[in-house]
Amino acid sequence: MSDFWLIVVLAGLLTYLTRIGGHLLIKAIGTLPPRLEAALDAVPAAVLTTIFAPVIVSGDWPERIAIVVCGFLALRLPLIATVAIGAGLVALMRAAF
Amino acid sequence: MSGAHESDSDTKSAVRDVVPIILAIIPFGMVYGTVAASAQLSLVETIGFSASVYAGASQLAALQLVGIGAPVWSVLVTVFALNFRHVLYSASIGRHLDGFPRPIKALAFFLLVDPTFAAAEARAAKGALTVPYYLVYALLLYVCWLAASALGFVFGSLIEDTSVYGIDFVLPAYFLAMVMTFRSRAAFWPVASASAGASIILYTLVGPPWHVTLGALAGITVAACLPQRTGKSAAAHPADDPAGGGVL
Numbered sequence: 001m002s003d004f005w006l007i008v009v010l011a012g013l014l015t016y017l018t019r020i021g022g023h024l025l026i027k028a029i030g031t032l033p034p035r036l037e038a039a040l041d042a043v044p045a046a047v048l049t050t051i052f053a054p055v056i057v058s059g060d061w062p063e064r065i066a067i068v069v070c071g072f073l074a075l076r077l078p079l080i081a082t083v084a085i086g087a088g089l090v091a092l093m094r095a096a097f
Numbered sequence: 098m099s100g101a102h103e104s105d106s107d108t109k110s111a112v113r114d115v116v117p118i119i120l121a122i123i124p125f126g127m128v129y130g131t132v133a134a135s136a137q138l139s140l141v142e143t144i145g146f147s148a149s150v151y152a153g154a155s156q157l158a159a160l161q162l163v164g165i166g167a168p169v170w171s172v173l174v175t176v177f178a179l180n181f182r183h184v185l186y187s188a189s190i191g192r193h194l195d196g197f198p199r200p201i202k203a204l205a206f207f208l209l210v211d212p213t214f215a216a217a218e219a220r221a222a223k224g225a226l227t228v229p230y231y232l233v234y235a236l237l238l239y240v241c242w243l244a245a246s247a248l249g250f251v252f253g254s255l256i257e258d259t260s261v262y263g264i265d266f267v268l269p270a271y272f273l274a275m276v277m278t279f280r281s282r283a284a285f286w287p288v289a290s291a292s293a294g295a296s297i298i299l300y301t302l303v304g305p306p307w308h309v310t311l312g313a314l315a316g317i318t319v320a321a322c323l324p325q326r327t328g329k330s331a332a333a334h335p336a337d338d339p340a341g342g343g344v345l
Contacts, residue, residue, distance in 0.1 A: 003169055004142055007159060010169075011176040012149025018180045020206040022187030023194075032188065039321040042288045043181045044154070045279040046316030049289045050296035050309045051158055051175075052269040052276070057301055063266060070270045074277035080124050086270030090263035 062093035104229040110220075111233035118212045119238060122345060123245045125153050128267060129160075130249020135259040136160045140250050147246040151210060151239060153345040154275060155179040161268050162306060171306030178313060186214040193221040197228055208235035210345045242345065284320050292316030 025032070032040075055067045070086040077085070126147070133143040138160075150156055155176040162172045186209055194202050213235045220226045259265055279285055296312030303311075 004138065004163065005145070007163070007169060007172050007176075008142065008146050008149050010173055011146075011155070011159060014173060014177045015150050015152055015155065015180045015183070016207055018177065018183040019187050019209045020203070022184035022189070023191030023206065025184065026188045026191060032185075034325050035321050037185070038283065038323070038325055039317050040181060040185055041282060042284060042317050042320030043178055043313070045276050045282065045285060045288050046292045046320070047158070047175060047178045047309065047313040048154065048272045048276045049292035049316065050312035051161060052272040053293040053296045053312075054300035054308055055269045057297055059269075063269070066263075066266060067269055067273060070273050071277070074274040079271070079274040079278065080128075082274040083128065083267055083270045086273075087263035087266050090266040091261060094260070094263070 062090050062097065065093065066090045104227065107227045107230040108233050111230045112237070114216050115212075115234045115237050118216075119241045122153075122212070122238070122242060123248075125345065126242050126245025127249030127252065128271065129153055129156050130246040130251075131253030131256075131264065132157060132160055132249075132267060133246070134250045134253030135256070135264055136164055138250075140247065143250045144243055144247055147243050150176065150180075151208070151242060151345070152176075152180050152183075153242075154272075157268055157271060162309070165305050167306040171310060175306070175309050178310075183209060186211075190214055190217050190221075193217065193226045194231075196225075197231075201228055201232070205231055205235065208239055210235075210238070212345070213238060284323050287323060288316040288320050291319040 052067065055063050059067070066086050066089045069089060070082050073082045073085055129147065130143055133146070133156075138146075146156055146159070150159075158175050158179055159172050162175060187206060190209065191206075194205055197205060213231075216234055217226055217231055220230055253259075253264075256262065256264065276289060292312050292315055295315035296308040299312055300308035
């Protein structure tokens with residue numbers, strides 16, 4: 001777990017860089033080009049999607065079914081409710097199968 | 098005299114504005130703490146990570162990657178990519194922080210998370226964004242994030258077998274729900290589909306951690322290549338993502 005402290009320190013520094021970086025960048029170049037801005041805007045959705053999507057192939061049936069159900073729930077419910085129902089659903093299906 | 102009076106009312110407004118946000122982020126801090134406990138982190142590591150990174154989604158993503166044995170560099174790339182949105186916040190809010198003393202300005206950027214950005218922009222639009230307002234709002238939120246992480250850890254370490262309660266499924270469900278909060282953004286569906294497709298194929302053919310790094314790159318490339326919306330800027334404004342703006 002000593003690797004973890006390396007992650008704590010370096011991830012903290014990199015995150016600080018993103019928090020002060022935009023300000024420094026604007027001071028240096030004026031404005032962001034539109035394509036760069038569109039690419040930056042897409043980053044959170046692009047990264048987060050890659051983290052959960054492989055559940056379809058790595059998970060078993062309870063996880064596969066639950067992730068699809070969560071996709072629909074997320075259209076209607078607050079984030080925390082989707083998470084709670086999703087976890088509960090997986091727990092139930094694991095107990096049932 | 099009037100200066101002291103103004104900073105007093107700034108402090109009060111900051112507290113009034115931040116309390117609902119604190120109530121909203123406590124469950125997320127607790128989710129992080131619980132997952133950290135089930136990932137065998139110590140309490141100090143759990144709080145230390147919250148204190149240094151202070152960005153929930155990237156903290157959870159890092160735990161997920163550490164859990165599947167991904168190398169340190171790929172964890173760092175993912176955290177950096179997830180937090181890259183702050184570049185946009187920083188570029189925007191920096192214009193309103195010019196009156197702050199240098200060390201305070203440096204601290205202000207450290208504390209710049211989605212809700213703080215939204216509140217500071219709103220405050221600046223209404224008049225002047227002052228040091229007391231910014232610091233009271235941002236520091237209260239920061240302290241509560243650490244407290245919620247610790248609380249979640251205590252809670253999580255009481256649970257022996259987390260898979261019985263589906264706690265290992267919290268992460269995928271969390272990331273899916275979080276992605277959906279971005280669905281009103283420009284090019285959301287093409288970006289998400291490209292990332293989903295690429296990550297599933299890469300996961301099967303190449304394996305972790307490449308499905309994250311290259312899969313995300315597929316979505317970002319789609320966003321940059323699509324015809325750009327004219328007029329209104331596509332820049333990230335948490336106010337446009339109601340749910341996304343409420344979490345860190």
